[in-house]
Amino acid sequence: MPTTLPIFSVLILLNVVVSVYLERKISAFIQDRLGPMEVGKWGLLQLVADLFKLIQKEDIVPAAADRWLFLLAPFVIFVAIFAGFAVLPLSPDWFGSTANVGVFFLMTVISVDVIGILMAGWGSNNKYALLGSVRAVAQIVSYEVPLGLSILCVVVTCQSLDLQEISFQQSIFSNTPNYLFGLKATGIDLTQTGGILTWNILRNPSLLIVYVIFFIATLAEANRAPFDLPEGESELIGGFNTEYSGMRWALLFLSEYAMMLLVAFLGAILFLGSWSSPFPNVGALRLADWTTGSPGTWAGNLWGVFWLVSKAGAAILVQMWVRWTFPRLRIDQLMYLCWKVLTPFALVLFMISAIWKLL
């Protein structure tokens, strides 16, 4: 019985509470406003008030909607995304499913999410909802290509599809020697040094650019601005969730934030050293050892969870920063970016990663 799933379900809920407040405050900061200030000190109780409002709201099913699809869709979306958390590790000694195709499983999650969105859009029997869901699906299916290619770059570097194995390779517990920039020719063995120097972005420097592609593709997968065309308030009212109200709408919202968290975790695990500490051991200063603890102990688990969650949190903050900085793209610009910019670059970088591994 994997014990990580209860932790992740608590994390998902906590993430919504913290992120919604932060999103409002950060957007306010970026736009030089104050944000919510009325409910509680600094508007801290705003979300509680919003939740009370949502719970009281009536769960309306439109008369012309396809009742079953409409009612079922939010659950399909949420279950699909929640299932993705099953393969994520939390610390050296605390992990979920040991399926040896973990990364692949996460790609599966995204394609199931698509079916849920189509069910919601078609079931609503509303032109805005249908258009929004069609946009969402076209966008998600297209961006799966650069996303898959960027993940493949990491897989070819680590030679594994298991997220825990990928994590171990980037830590001081790696059982394969780690050299500076992944080049054996440099002769600098960093296996015992650890820290940021053995993260994937430095084990193979081209992965730094790959991480940018990965980040852009995951923004599109999570339907976040500047890729939030499926919602497009100005032309589509609210996209595939136009007709939803009350708790079902809250579930869709929860799924969106869970997806943000999932891709943030995935980025941290694949590129940013997973649960390992960013500080390297320098001579007598055993910074990496001090901030890692030994696997299997309480300290080891807590440090692991702390580093992984902070890295994911940082990624979510950048997602918000991007959202409130860039204007929304047009649909043809979106497709242009995906097929003519990101995909060719990802293909070239994939070749570079494969050659780098041979060096």
Added chain:
Amino acid sequence: MEFIDRIFSTQSLFWFLSFLTILSALMVVTSKSPVYSVLYLILTFFCLSGHYIILNAQFLAFVNIIVYAGAIMVLFLFVIMFLNMKEDEAETSPTLIRTLATGTAIVLGVTLVLAFSTVKVAAFNPMAFDSQVGMVKNLGSVLFREYLLPFELASVLFLIAMVGAVMLGRREAGDRHF
């Protein structure tokens, strides 16, 4: 505890999945709405993936979902959602469709029965069975050793198809950039 173990045993999972597979496959055929048919077909693929997982073929299970449930069925749903089925129904005569469908079903059924009666299924030896045969590592080594050429040819073909599709959408001289 024993009761829970029995519920989650491989055998009961197999029967449950098989029941669900056949039920959803029947619903594909009997559903009135084509959208429901496709959704039931997706459910059928999920059940089949469950069977693959029981057989310890994880990679195959997830590929099945990504390719069939994720990509091909979504394409089906797209097409069906955009065609207005109710208006098109009147144009084709139902009797013709029914005759053709019955004929095809009979031919297919006879072929299947004949095929099964002539093909001999290899005997199964549980002692010599390797439970790791479906793992991604073993699958990869088979693909890249015994079937290297066809595998590489297929992958290049897919890449060419993708690049070709992008080329078709390229900017012609005189088009606006954005």
